[in-house]
Amino acid sequence: xxxxxxxxxxxxxxxxxxxxxxxxxxxxxxxxxxxxxxxxxxxxxxxxxxxxxxxxxxxxxxxxxxxxxxxxxxxxxxxxxxxxxxxxxxxxxxxxxxxxxxxxxxxxxxxxxxxxxxxxxxxxxxxxxxxxxxxxxxxxxxxxxxxxxxxxxxxxxxxxxxxxxxxxxxxxxxxxxxxxxxxxxxxxxxxxxxxxxxxxxxxxxxxxxxxxxxxxxxxxxxxxxxxxxxxxxxxxxxxxxxxxxxxxxxxxxxxxxxxxxxxxxxxxxxxxxxxxxxxxxxxxxxxxxxxxxxxxxxxxxxxxxxxxxxxxxxxxxxxxxxxxxxxxxxxxxxxxxxxxxxxxxxxxxxxxxxxxxxxxxxxxxxxxxxxxxxxxxxxxxxxxxxxxxxxxxxxxxxxxxxxxxxxxxxxxxxxxxxxxxxxxxxxxxxxxxxxxxxxxxxxxxxxxxxxxxxxxxxxxxxxxxxxxxxxxxxxxxxxxxxxxxxxxxx
Numbered sequence: 001x002x003x004x005x006x007x008x009x010x011x012x013x014x015x016x017x018x019x020x021x022x023x024x025x026x027x028x029x030x031x032x033x034x035x036x037x038x039x040x041x042x043x044x045x046x047x048x049x050x051x052x053x054x055x056x057x058x059x060x061x062x063x064x065x066x067x068x069x070x071x072x073x074x075x076x077x078x079x080x081x082x083x084x085x086x087x088x089x090x091x092x093x094x095x096x097x098x099x100x101x102x103x104x105x106x107x108x109x110x111x112x113x114x115x116x117x118x119x120x121x122x123x124x125x126x127x128x129x130x131x132x133x134x135x136x137x138x139x140x141x142x143x144x145x146x147x148x149x150x151x152x153x154x155x156x157x158x159x160x161x162x163x164x165x166x167x168x169x170x171x172x173x174x175x176x177x178x179x180x181x182x183x184x185x186x187x188x189x190x191x192x193x194x195x196x197x198x199x200x201x202x203x204x205x206x207x208x209x210x211x212x213x214x215x216x217x218x219x220x221x222x223x224x225x226x227x228x229x230x231x232x233x234x235x236x237x238x239x240x241x242x243x244x245x246x247x248x249x250x251x252x253x254x255x256x257x258x259x260x261x262x263x264x265x266x267x268x269x270x271x272x273x274x275x276x277x278x279x280x281x282x283x284x285x286x287x288x289x290x291x292x293x294x295x296x297x298x299x300x301x302x303x304x305x306x307x308x309x310x311x312x313x314x315x316x317x318x319x320x321x322x323x324x325x326x327x328x329x330x331x332x333x334x335x336x337x338x339x340x341x342x343x344x345x346x347x348x349x350x351x352x353x354x355x356x357x358x359x360x361x362x363x364x365x366x367x368x369x370x371x372x373x374x375x376x377x378x379x380x381x382x383x384x385x386x387x388x389x390x391x392x393x394x395x396x397x398x399x400x401x402x403x404x405x406x407x408x409x410x411x412x413x414x415x416x417x418x419x420x421x422x423x424x425x426x427x428x429x430x431x432x433x434x435x436x437x438x439x440x441x442x443x444x445x446x447x448x449x450x451x452x453x454x455x456x457x458x459x460x461x462x463x464x465x466x467x468x469x470x471x472x473x474x475x476x477x478x479x480x481x482x483x484x485x486x487x488x489x490x
Contacts, residue, residue: 013039013470016154016164018142018397020045021054023439023455024170025122026075028135030463032125033481038132039470042162044154046141052122054172055197057115062097063229064111064222065327068452069249071105073114075121077457082484086117101329108249108327124484138162143396145406145435152434166466169424169437173386173450174393179214179350186353186380191360193381196223203381209234212362212375215383216240216345218324223383224343225333236343237375239364240384243347244321248331250286266302268310289323293448300447305411312412323448346373353380388443389413406435410444418442422462433469438462 017024020043028043045051050058074082087103097110126135141157145167154162175195178187186192193203204211204227213220216238224236278288337343352363362375390398390409401407405427410417417425424435438458442449
């Protein structure tokens with residue numbers, strides 16, 4: 001591996017990957033493991049501390065747990081026990097990060113540990129690559145891509161340029177949008193944190209402060225538990241549209257049920273009817289969601305556009321709340337804070353911010369009654385979730401691609417228009433031969449596409465697609481790699 005500028009192009013084939021979180025890392029891993037002929041891979045990441053780990057797995061706090069059991073978190077779709085075996089082989093080393101618990105298929109391990117696992121997966125793939133298969137790591141930001149003589153020219157923030165035959169946009173999740181209010185001047189205040197993951201330090205510096213967290217999902221839980229473990233003594237107010245907290249995973253996996261979708265055309269109403277029928281048989285809703293998850297993309301693609309919009313209007317919040325569940329340990333800490341009165345959840349929306357030199361008064365309109373309530377706080381943190389409408393993003397690369405018609409938002413404005421193989425669709429409706437993506441940008445076309453179980457499969461399929469699509473004399477032959485051997489010490 002080199003850390004050069006990556007500005008040369010290899011005649012046999014060059015693939016540039018923009019983003020080195022889970023998605024980008026795993027595409028590079030599969031390319032390294034499967035390429036038979038000479039190939040140059042250029043992996044570009046603007047945040048060095050997030051290499052291999054992305055935002056989710058670069059946390060250094062052991063209270064931030066995976067929301068999926070260890071037995072289901074392999075980075076490889078065809079080796080389902082890889083992460084579990086890796087963790088079992090290091091159980092003694094991990095004991096300090098996970099006191100009082102053993103590594104098991106049902107354990108919810110710290111995300112930091114999963115980041116270490118991914119780094120090891122990458123190093124093993126790099127060490128096992130065939131001669132002539134090379135990877136360059138570039139720490140920079142891609143701000144534009146233009147086509148020239150059959151090549152893609154990636155322009156970097158530093159002024160350097162990279163040439164490649166194929167480009168993968170592994171962009172991950174974007175920061176949340178500011179909640180709409182009449183006067184948005186407060187969003188320029190130092191008391192406001194737009195995204196707790198993309199800013200340095202902690203949004204809460206005084207253990208006795210009062211803070212408002214906008215959003216009641218998993219990001220809110222991470223922040224609240226971090227404060228709990230730092231012996232935070234101030235008040236935390238949480239406001240979200242419905243005021244729902246994420247439900248808790250069962251202590252052990254439930255038996256999967258079987259869902260019969262019948263022969264009639266799928267609609268939101270017919271899906272609800274089938275799910276209710278299934279629940280009346282005594283199956284728990286967790287089992288139902290687990291059974292539906294592997295076929296979510298197929299169901300979503302089968303729904304007409306009007307039905308997808310109906311789902312987003314009426315059921316999106318309900319689905320998201322039940323789909324994203326908490327590790328039991330995290331839920332226990334959260335409820336300790338609620339029971340002690342340190343954390344209060346409000347169902348409603350923010351209407352107004354009035355800041356003075358000592359704090360900020362936040363007016364919220366409560367759901368149902370319409371009553372207005374004013375909360376006096378010292379800090380406001382936005383935990384509302386990733387912005388999915390690419391037309392609203394302040395992101396140079398996507399802005400430039402959309403402006404020139406090389407990419408377009410999907411019909412739902414939940415990502416980019418993408419072909420089934422991951423190719424970007426341009427403004428003329430044609431699938432690109434050169435630009436590809438995976439993960440969150442495919443949300444509008446796949447719906448469930450932001451978690452490891454979905455992205456690991458996309459990464460493998462995309463790597464195979466890329467290797468068989470390079471120019472003549474490129475790495476067109478795909479080798480079948482050996483088992484990843486997670487037990488090898490990194």
